Amino acid sequence: MQADNHALPRAERLRPVLRDAGGSVIRKNLAYCGGGNLRVLVHRGPFGMGVELGDCLTELGLQAQIGAEDGWDEVDLVILPADAVVLGHEDLRRHIGPNTVVVLWQVDPLPPAGLTPAAIRLGRRIARCHWQRLLPNRMGGAIMKYVPLAGETVRLIRWTYTKRLKRELRAVGHSEYAGCAEREWGRVMAREYWLETFSRRSAIDHIFATTMTKQRYLEERGYPSEFVPMGYHKNYGELIEMDRDIDVLFLGSLNNRRRKRLLRGLALELEERGVRLTIVDRGCYGPERQRLLNRSKVSLDLPRVPWDFGPERFLMSMACGSLVVSEGQLASDPYKNGVHFVQAQAEHLARVIHDHVVDNEKREAITREAHAFVTQRLLLRDAVLRILAKSYPSAIPNERRTQPPAAGSGR
DSSP states (O other), X not given: OOXXXXXXXXXXXXXXXXXXXXXXXXXXXXXXXXOTTOXXXXXXXXXXXXXXXXXXXXXXXXOOEEEOSOOGGGOSEEEEOSOOOOSOEEOGGGTSOTTOEEEEEEOSOOOOTTOOHHHHHHHHHHHHOSHXXXXXXXXXHHHHHHSTTHHHHHHHHHHHHHHHHHHHHHHTTOGGGTTSOHHHHHHHHHHHHHHHHHTTTSOOOEEEESSHHHHHHHXXXXXXXXXXXXXXXXXXXXOOOOOOOEEEEEESOOOOHHHHHHHHHHHHHHHHTTOOEEEEOSSOOHHHHHHHHHXXXXXXXXXXXXXXXXXXXXXXXXXXXXXXXXXXXXXXTTSOBTTTBEEEOGGGHHHHHHHHHHOHHHHHHHHHHHHHIIIIISBXXXXXXXXXXXXXXXXSOGGGOSOOOOTTSOO
């Protein structure tokens, strides 16, 4: 189905209400960036991009400031750079003015391209399988709280649909996707369900994707989009002169069975080769995370889903001079395998990591190129400029009206 966001007059469109997993309207994660002639509402999201985007607007001469979230009806531009799963819809003209431009900058994974209609139908059943979706929010919350085994019932239903989805994937030759955890399928299909259900009625005026995999899916499903990768900001990390006394660092959540299984086997293989794997799965942010990455020779990337990678770990690791070794053979634009990072299938990870841990010259040649790439040619400021040039060109100062080159195209 071709998604046409301009099928309705702007004043008559319905906009989505952003809600968290429990069905509550998200207000605390909205940052108001005001200043100059542009007033921007930014959804901060899990990677905390509100402050960074505000800094970029200031750097572009818009003198943006982060303040309290108020004055929805006076906002010119809304940027959603995070997981904005919608559990319902409502006319947000009460909150956002009719002339507000809404931009979705899709950071979180979407389903893979090439899914069959049957797989999509099963995925939507997984996405809808929450009491908060099946019933009004208060009733859904009451059921989860007071009805015995309500949560287990929902998990059992989702598990059943997920098993059927994986069987469908194997039948059509996508067995590599069948290993994705049930939790992750639920998340990516919830995003697909939101896009499909609310694309016509919501006022998302422009969609930008942070990876080519996401853009391919969006184009396949009929959502016009552009590829704008996440860019570097100094808050993501900087190079510090420290001894790299950590061989391999995995920094990330372990609430993923596939990850835990891979890490368990990889730790044993690396130990046999004399390489130590350090795992930090919680409570590591800001300066502490920066120090850890500056001490690490290799930063291990195990994507949450087997068809797309998360750019956050790439940016943080490369900025701190740690070599990214990523599992899988994924489309990784704008990063180049062997130039900015190293890719390897799961069965070859131990050998590849060992080779780059012991060969300092080989490893440092890649980390120098990667550091220069993200800190000089892949800037968050340029990404914001490209988004503004498309969605709100009148806000760009005259001296910056020239569109920045695409990341990786050279300067």
